[in-house]
Amino acid sequence: MRRVLVTRPAQDAAQWVADLQAQGIAAEALPLIAITASPSNQAALQAARERLAHPPAFYRAVMFVSGNAVEHFFESNHAPALTGKALAALETRAWTPGPGTARALLQRGVPAECIDGPAPDAAQFDSEALWARVAPQVRPGDRVLVVRGASAGEPPGLGQGRDWLAARIHAAGGQVDFVVAYERGAPAFDAPQQALARRAAHDGTLWLFSSSEAIAHLGRALPGQDWAAAHALATHPRIAQAARTAGFGCVSECKPALADVAAFIKSCP
Incomplete structure (x- = not known):
């Protein structure tokens, strides 16, 4: 099963990571929107x-x-x-x-x-x-x-x-x-987060996006990064289009409810 990066704001991401992990999914948070x-x-x-x-x-x-x-x-x-x-x-x-x-x-x-x-x-x-x-x-x-x-x-x-x-x-x-x-x-990536994001651009990680703004922040945080080998899962058609525009090579869509997201992830090879 693929590793999943949850890109929601930190508080929301923590809950999603916990819920996904409870279903046996290897989820990790990489917040792409900072809330102040x-x-x-x-x-x-x-x-x-x-x-x-x-x-x-x-x-x-x-x-x-x-x-x-x-x-x-x-x-x-x-x-x-x-x-x-x-x-x-x-x-x-x-x-x-x-x-x-x-x-x-x-x-x-x-x-x-x-x-x-x-x-x-x-x-x-x-x-x-x-x-x-x-x-x-x-x-x-x-x-x-x-x-x-x-x-x-x-x-x-x-x-x-x-x-x-x-x-x-x-x-x-x-x-x-x-x-x-x-x-x-936009988030302020530290060195480990930058390394995580760059690895996830090509190692089969599934990026879970619930915001087009998060995708824009990712692009600005890693200018010049090639996303052609990256996989995105978007919870809305507009977000999916933003991921394609950003260069993600594989973009999937699913309904935004936790059950639907988890079911999609579990179905991935």
């Missing part, structure tokens, strides 16, 4: 917390783009009055793009009956799959808060007007607010 707090956006983030912490309900729903969005939004030292149960008491729905984010919400005390996301057997875990489940909730005049990350150095408003989910909400008569909870940046 976003000091420049703290005022807006705190204002959003306060709007949610006190009745009446200001938002119909809060969409958390990732588990990291959940963790940074519910930081106890910043939001002492805001808990998952308080969110539920305000009758505000919690939207997620996939099961990892839903798990983070459950860990923060949000009741399962208040969380909406794609079906467990959905073909993809993304905004499109989420919207298929939550579209009937949005009524004219409703507001939705999107808690997201931003690439380091990205202006706070970049991309908001072009966001696919926001466009759907606007079309339904709703309004969307965005708040940046954390920043995504």
